[in-house]
Amino acid sequence: xxxxxxxxxxxxxxxxxxxxxxxxxxxxxxxxxxxxxxxxxxxxxxxxxxxxxxxxxxxxxxxxxxxxxxxxxxxxxxxxxxxxxxxxxxxxxxxxx
Amino acid sequence: xxxxxxxxxxxxxxxxxxxxxxxxxxxxxxxxxxxxxxxxxxxxxxxxxxxxxxxxxxxxxxxxxxxxxxxxxxxxxxxxxxxx
Numbered sequence: 001x002x003x004x005x006x007x008x009x010x011x012x013x014x015x016x017x018x019x020x021x022x023x024x025x026x027x028x029x030x031x032x033x034x035x036x037x038x039x040x041x042x043x044x045x046x047x048x049x050x051x052x053x054x055x056x057x058x059x060x061x062x063x064x065x066x067x068x069x070x071x072x073x074x075x076x077x078x079x080x081x082x083x084x085x086x087x088x089x090x091x092x093x094x095x096x097x
Numbered sequence: 098x099x100x101x102x103x104x105x106x107x108x109x110x111x112x113x114x115x116x117x118x119x120x121x122x123x124x125x126x127x128x129x130x131x132x133x134x135x136x137x138x139x140x141x142x143x144x145x146x147x148x149x150x151x152x153x154x155x156x157x158x159x160x161x162x163x164x165x166x167x168x169x170x171x172x173x174x175x176x177x178x179x180x181x
Contacts, residue, residue, distance in 0.1 A: 032126075040135035056137075063140035068133060068150060071142065072125050075154040 029069075037061035120161065128153035 041057035042050075050058075098106075132149035133142075142150070 036129075037137075041137060058137075060137035060140040064133065064137060064142060065129070067140075067142050068129055068146075069125060071147065071150050072128060072154055075151055076121060076124070076158075079155070079158050 033062060033065055036065065124154065124157045127157060 037058045041054055041061055044051070044054070128150055132146050132153055
């Protein structure tokens, strides 16, 4: 049986705990993504097969999800930088006086 | 600092990072739900959706901070009451 390895790992012997964490995060977001796109795109259960429209919807959903996440992460980082800067400024004010 | 103190500090830092990640995941889920309608005719983010996401992230973090402040106040009050 083949065990799926985290990307970048060369063998089972030496896997970095950080890699496992990243891989776990990836799997979690994969599951969330499946849940979201399935709920939003698949609602016809009169047939077993996935229709062209359903597949298109799910693939668009995936692509958009990734873009939305990217955008959110950009905005989040911007706030993070701002918060850090003001924390540093406050610390300097305290230490400088 | 003693070894115990260093250890505790590390634990607190790890917890802070973990909670930050949890907050981030919740933010992502909330803003996706609020800004992206469940119709996927197009894989691009629409203009209005992009603006919505930007505001949603800003507002979420703003509220997070405000609630944190209030929570801090309330727990200080509680502690003061308990000491009486």
